[in-house]
Amino acid sequence: MLSTVHHHRALLLHRRPRLILPPKTLRLLTPKCLFTSQALTHHPPPPTDATAAATSSSPPTSQILSIRHALLSRQLTAVEITESYLTRLRAAEPRVRSFLHVTEEENVFRAAEEVDRKIERNEEVGLLAGVLVGVKDNICTADMPSTAGSRVLEGYKPPFDATAVRKVRELGGILVGKTNLDEFGMGSTTEGSAFQVTANPWDESCVPGGSSGGSAAAVSARQCVVSLGSDTGGSVRQPASFCGVVGLKPTYGRVSRYGLVAYASSLDVIGCFGTSVADAGVLLHAISGHDTFDATSSKREVPDFTSLFTSSNNLKPRPLQGLRVGIIRETLEDGVDAAVISSIRAAASHLEDLGCSVTEVSLPSFSLGLPAYYVLASSESSSNLSRYDGVRYGQQVAADELTSLYGGSRARGFGAEVKRRILMGTYALSAGYYDAYYKRAQQVRTLVKKSFKAALDENDILISPAAPSAAYKIGEKKNDPLAMYAGDIMTVSIHLSVNVNLAGLPALVLPCGFAEGGRAGLPIGLQMIGPAFDEVWNKFSA
Amino acid sequence: MASLLYRVLQIRPFRICLSPLITKKTGVFYVTSKCLQTRSLAQEKPQSQAKVSTRNHDKGLDKIFQNYEAVIGIETHVQLSTLTKAFCGCAYNYGSQPNTNICPVCMGLPGALPVLNSKVIEFAVKLGLALNCKLSLNSKFDRKQYFYPDLPKGYQISQFDIPIATNGYIDLDLPVELGGGHRRFGITRVHMEEDAGKLLHSEGGTYSQVDLNRAGVPLLEIVSEPDMRNGIEAAEYGAELQRLVRYLGVSNGNMQEGSLRCDVNISVRPIGQSEFGTKVEIKNLNSFSSISRAIDYEIARQAELHSQGLGDQIVQETRLWEEGAQKTVTMRKKEGLSDYRYFPEPDLQEVILTEEYVASIHDSLPELPEMKRKRYEQLGLSMQDVIFLANDVNVADFFDATLAMGAEAKLAANWIMGDVAAYMKNEKVSISEIKLTPNELAQLIDSIKSGTISGKIGKEVPSSSLAALSRNHMTSSSLPTGIYHNILTITDPAEIEKIIDKVLAANPKQIEQYRGGKTKLQGFFAGQVMKESKGKANPGLLNKILLEKLNAKS
């Protein structure tokens, strides 16, 4: 069985992916995630390789641990693994367009050779040795462009690595490229990127979600093993749902924001994508922890999750006995597709089968979250984006005097959505409006936190859809910006996510089913929300 | 608002160049260089001491002062002498090559985040306490937003509605020659913020460059109540603040380096009128004497307009003091209120002070200028002596050390204000740079007093001898034998130990207090030992042995 290499139809049409791991390596890598088994029953089984006979009942395993095993047992070299991923990356890229920048092959292979040399010499290698990692382009990397998807930063190469990137490299991870996003993370389709639109690997006519659409698509298309994204109001979770991968948004403060190009500082977190809960968890563990360069990063100890993945497949009949699951009522109401609701309900009953007690909970402050989110995020972004004035980097428009230089550079450098949010934020922070908007939004935030706290006192985890629908068509919501905006405000999509950001809570999104009907076959994601600093995947590793 | 500044003036090319860290992009843009120049600090003549020049009040001005009253408040920015900047690990050294003390944080690069240097809090609490302020145990940082090329993030990290210290006051004594008298001026608030970079203007004003060395250097902004009434009071307020920060060791208070910068707000109204006149701000004040002169000029200008019935020509504006012309000129008119769109800085935690922390800082405060002056006054010194000695913390320390060696206050003051000051002035050195020690001075004074050297010889010890004494420590050829003999110090540890034992034995109560935590008593013991040794004990050895004995639990 080789579920690690199951592929999407879109990609299979023209290239057969290479088998990267011999079946025997999988024995150790028992997945802890239980829900994906259900997902896979809906998955059109992708017979990618004659030997790969992936059974539909087996959940995806940890690719990171497979790679580690293959390397340490000398079954494969890092160069071989790299080759197979790069081949797939190149093949898929013209159609998926996940990457804004792909690392020079030379550099990728040099890093892979270094890993091989270390293994040859029996030296310690980090947990991410030989793992190809995609990095969202709003996360700074010292040797590559970091544009945040904006013209204003076109050609900008930071002189430093983000802390998360540094940690990935220190553990042997190999940066394969910078992934596409909506400009500065403002959007939910990647159509807001100044450079290109990424396609959903499940259906190239659909959006991958956003703003971390490139990172989600790259993992979904197996262009890299795992990837880093960022989540301010659902930007990891919604694309994970659309692309059928696992997305993990940690607790605010769990991962250093140093080197993450700021959108809304009090909401931004760096998150992880993987094809299994284990992979997202291992990557998150690698980048977690206090950072002296980020005053808002938490000093809480990071539990060692890696030990959780070493035990073998030892499924008890009811492994989640006693786990209290709250299903958020407000997220299953009007505006959510029937297929989504039924998938979530099905997941809930599956959880019951596994021993959980599932009850409905109500979050009374839920509908207040969205306006509060927009006020806070746009206010903070209007401030964070002040530094893009054309003076130090990016596009500069020559002018006869300073205000015209600022005005011209910003007018040309920023896209429409970014300008809208800067305008809204500037307005909300203006004298005379501050109390009515920013201050009030902060009060709402406190309410939202309290209401989550109460719900999580009663329940171990809360569940909801990750998005109100499966992926929609490229251009479907873009052509009329006003409608898209109104759409945003109306849809539960943002509701589902932003409340979690406001409360700073960790959440996990994993595939739980497929939409039927019009968009048949597109994945649907289940969101699980846990208490602060109790990252959700723990529950499924026990 | 900074951006308004450009509309009115003529256009000149202006170029921004930055460090090589930022690759490839050197933008060219244009800006009026005239107004930019005003933001940079003009040169100030070196002035090591805070001293306000006397100015002859002419009769006309006196008359105007009789009918009009000025209301003056001052905003002072004090650059803190922390080892590193407020939010990053860069050092700041005045005069470094442009853009050599910078990093992603103080350059405001995307993704960089500020992390507060805890020394900034410590220094703010120190100054807040020294200014008799109420401290906010919970304060926070806010972003103050405006665009300017020297502000790399597009906002300044500052404190808005909850400053760390509020509602204090400062006491000072006006110099005798300026009329004398005690004053108390209110302090509205003290808050923490970061400095901006600097614009360097090319010769000919064709372009300007940005130097970010200064960006992110910690500042305390001290806002006074509008309690000053004339230039002298305002200048003395500034001078006292300078003394305070130097006593506290939180800043070098150096005006010519821009470590201490004063902006003055001034309005003039006819005496008896209850509402305030139109407020005018004066900038570019690079010495205390220019503060004094600029204010007096501005009072005269406004009062004259009032007296001619042209009061409506006084408009809310920022004026510049022009040192050459000795007058203020319009820099920019206020076009409505600036909206800085303050909001809480989300990248930094709230600033939480515990009562214990504040108490520990309070206990560590040194004797402050006002306390020092009071104590000197009680020693029977004249106000002139008191103000001179307390003016410079190093002089005051020297004086106190000389007293500790047993010298009589009046005689020590005379020597320091006379020969020592004259020598320092001639040689252009500070008191910490001369080799004469308080011990030696005390000996000299004692020798003269006790008749070892006749008063006559003592008086005749010319400053040239002092110079020799300080430079060569002591050479038999340049000094009367008596002095030479007398200032030989005891360097035999055994002998010093004997004296220390004697002193300790005589003061069991103080030892108990010392060991109970009153460690300040060390000075008392040192003084006693010095006295017992007739000032001859080598101070280094004395303190070393004394500490050993005091800290040895018997």
Ligand SMILES: [Zn+2]
């Ligand atoms: Zn720095």
